[in-house]
Amino acid sequence: xxxxxxVKNLSEMAIYxxxxxxxxxxxxxxxxxxxxxxxxxxEVFSTEPLGLFVPTxxxxxxxxxxxxxxxxxxxxxxxxxxxxxxxxxxxxxxxxAFARLPVRNKESWFLTILSTRMAxxxxxxxxxxxxxxxxxxxxxxxxxIAVYIFMNLALCVWLTRGFFQEIPPEVEEAAMVDGCTRxxxxxxxxxxxxxxxxxxxxxxxxxxTWNEFFLASILTQHTAKTFTVHLTSFFGSRRIxxxxxAAASTLGSLVPIIFAIAMRRYMIRGFTMGLVKEK
Amino acid sequence: MKEKxxxxxxxxxxxxxxxxxxxxxxxxxxxxxLNKYNLTRPWEGKVFIGLANYIQMFSDARFWESMGRSMQFxxxxxxxxxxxxxxIALLLHRAKWFKGFFRIVFLVPMVVAPAITALNYxxxxxxxxxxxxxxxxSLGFSRVDFLGDPSIALWSAILVDVWQWTPLVILIxxxxxxxxxxxxxxxxxxxxxxxxQTFRFITLPLLNKFxxxxxxxxxxxxxxxxxxxxxxTAGGPGRSSETLxxxxxxxxxxxxxxxxxxxxxxxxxxxxxFLAWLLVKKMGAFSEVGESIE
Numbered sequence: 001x002x003x004x005x006x007v008k009n010l011s012e013m014a015i016y017x018x019x020x021x022x023x024x025x026x027x028x029x030x031x032x033x034x035x036x037x038x039x040x041x042x043e044v045f046s047t048e049p050l051g052l053f054v055p056t057x058x059x060x061x062x063x064x065x066x067x068x069x070x071x072x073x074x075x076x077x078x079x080x081x082x083x084x085x086x087x088x089x090x091x092x093x094x095x096x097a098f099a100r101l102p103v104r105n106k107e108s109w110f111l112t113i114l115s116t117r118m119a120x121x122x123x124x125x126x127x128x129x130x131x132x133x134x135x136x137x138x139x140x141x142x143x144x145i146a147v148y149i150f151m152n153l154a155l156c157v158w159l160t161r162g163f164f165q166e167i168p169p170e171v172e173e174a175a176m177v178d179g180c181t182r183x184x185x186x187x188x189x190x191x192x193x194x195x196x197x198x199x200x201x202x203x204x205x206x207x208x209t210w211n212e213f214f215l216a217s218i219l220t221q222h223t224a225k226t227f228t229v230h231l232t233s234f235f236g237s238r239r240i241x242x243x244x245x246a247a248a249s250t251l252g253s254l255v256p257i258i259f260a261i262a263m264r265r266y267m268i269r270g271f272t273m274g275l276v277k278e279k
Numbered sequence: 280m281k282e283k284x285x286x287x288x289x290x291x292x293x294x295x296x297x298x299x300x301x302x303x304x305x306x307x308x309x310x311x312x313l314n315k316y317n318l319t320r321p322w323e324g325k326v327f328i329g330l331a332n333y334i335q336m337f338s339d340a341r342f343w344e345s346m347g348r349s350m351q352f353x354x355x356x357x358x359x360x361x362x363x364x365x366x367i368a369l370l371l372h373r374a375k376w377f378k379g380f381f382r383i384v385f386l387v388p389m390v391v392a393p394a395i396t397a398l399n400y401x402x403x404x405x406x407x408x409x410x411x412x413x414x415x416x417s418l419g420f421s422r423v424d425f426l427g428d429p430s431i432a433l434w435s436a437i438l439v440d441v442w443q444w445t446p447l448v449i450l451i452x453x454x455x456x457x458x459x460x461x462x463x464x465x466x467x468x469x470x471x472x473x474x475x476q477t478f479r480f481i482t483l484p485l486l487n488k489f490x491x492x493x494x495x496x497x498x499x500x501x502x503x504x505x506x507x508x509x510x511x512t513a514g515g516p517g518r519s520s521e522t523l524x525x526x527x528x529x530x531x532x533x534x535x536x537x538x539x540x541x542x543x544x545x546x547x548x549x550x551x552x553f554l555a556w557l558l559v560k561k562m563g564a565f566s567e568v569g570e571s572i573e
Contacts, residue, residue, distance in 0.1 A: 019370055026388055030387060096289055121505070126537055153296050157293055214506065249398065264383055268447075268454060272492055276454050276492060
């Protein structure tokens with residue numbers, strides 16, 4: 001009796017030991033990033049543990065007040081918010097059609113939509129670049145937003161479709177009996193009921209757009225440049241400004257991390273195109 | 280009748296975006312891939328050359344080498360994230376406390392921008408001063424030139440990808456483990472099955488769907504990897520970490536050979552779709568994926 005209890009305790013301790021070890025590995029790079037951002041510029045590479053160097057806000061001061069970084073962060077915010085709003089309107093209409101209305105060849109639609117989620121952006125980059133050149137949209141907010149709408153739309157249609165399906169159709173039918181049109185009942189009944197799911201979809205799309213680097217790096221230069229692209233400018237010709245880079249990276253990571261934690265119930269569902277639902 | 284009209288009206292915006300920004304670019308890329316078209320020599324314009332770009336591609340050693348590295352990246356990264364992620368999910372499933380806390384922590388690596396992750400690892404991988412080498416030295420080993428050694432650079436990039444995406448595998452498989460029914464385990468216990476038998480003949484088959492989904496998502500994500508390599512080594516040293524995506528971006532946006540880049544792009548696109556199709560078909564995941572459609 002005592003012995004088996006001991007074995008049980010030991011195995012439990014082993015489990016927590018492994019989990020703790022993995023957690024340290026998972027979290028250390030970000031811990032190091034944040035630590036570096038508070039180090040004086042000349043000591044970025046010092047490995048003295050926290051407390052042995054004097055934390056300074058110098059890097060943040062430079063990044064926020066002596067660098068165009070805030071402007072590009074604002075760009076990222078504007079572009080991400082516009083992308084999310086437009087995509088949510090277009091995509092939730094599409095999602096509703098898939099959830100409720102008779103659509104022919106649903107399966108082939110699914111594969112088409114899945115394929116745009118699968119395709120590496122690099123493969124689309126050349127024609128998108130030529131398209132933007134043709135319409136004079138290189139380095140414009142409109143151009144990059146259009147591309148991001150396309151990038152996010154498949155995910156949006158698919159996720160909202162799932163959220164709409166979870167609402168019993170009877171609710172809508174009741175509204176229609178009371179004189180609502182089909183579309184009216186969608187806007188007044190279904191959308192408010194699916195609010196949580198729609199917000200989660202919006203947040204996920206925001207994170208994806210906010211984090212995007214490659215397409216922004218080829219489709220924008222100055223006017224519409226996003227903060228991820230600007231990060232590479234801390235690599236000067238003579239030296240790399242690691243401290244500033246760490247501060248800018250920390251600031252740029254805050255929003256996605258906070259959003260992800262707030263929406264943690266929906267994150268896995270989002271990352272798997274709605275194929276896996278967490279409780 | 281009215282329903283039909285509403286179907287069209289609700290689908291038109293989505294269809295318009297897909298036609299204009301999805302289908303049209305693909306058609307444009309197919310057409311461009313049949314031309315010689317260099318943007319740095321605009322006066323030459325587009326010159327139709329038939330399949331010459333594709334012929335060049337199939338005899339381009341650099342293309343095949345980058346393809347090989349992409350496949351190495353694919354197999355190693357998907358394999359490692361899956362084994363590591365599944366193992367940790369099994370542990371986490373048996374843990375009683377702090378489950379919610381671990382779940383939150385595991386979200387972090389995958390929502391930080393890949394560009395930030397890449398630059399941060401570049402800092403930590405630094406040969407002389409990086410923290411990883413300092414840890415390695417303090418353990419009594421000799422320093423590793425993570426990004427400067429041609430035989431290691433690609434592995435260093437794979438490691439970053441594993442770090443970034445193992446949490447996703449953990450959380451997917453954990454969702455699967457938590458959805459397992461109890462009855463088969465009770466039956467197995469009555470029949471006297473040992474732990475391994477229970478795992479092999481009950482847990483694994485019941486998790487089939489989740490394994491298929493994990494592999495599908497991972498393959499799709501690995502085929503997209505760009506920042507992780509571009510911002511750490513830019514394909515170097517030499518070409519030792521140049522994958523298909525890196526080579527493609529180089530042809531298109533360093534050399535501006537739009538024709539040849541389009542050919543490689545079309546190939547990459549259909550190759551990725553083929554991989555996904557293979558996975559979906561062979562793993563019998565299609566019925567599962569299909570089930571979630573209806």
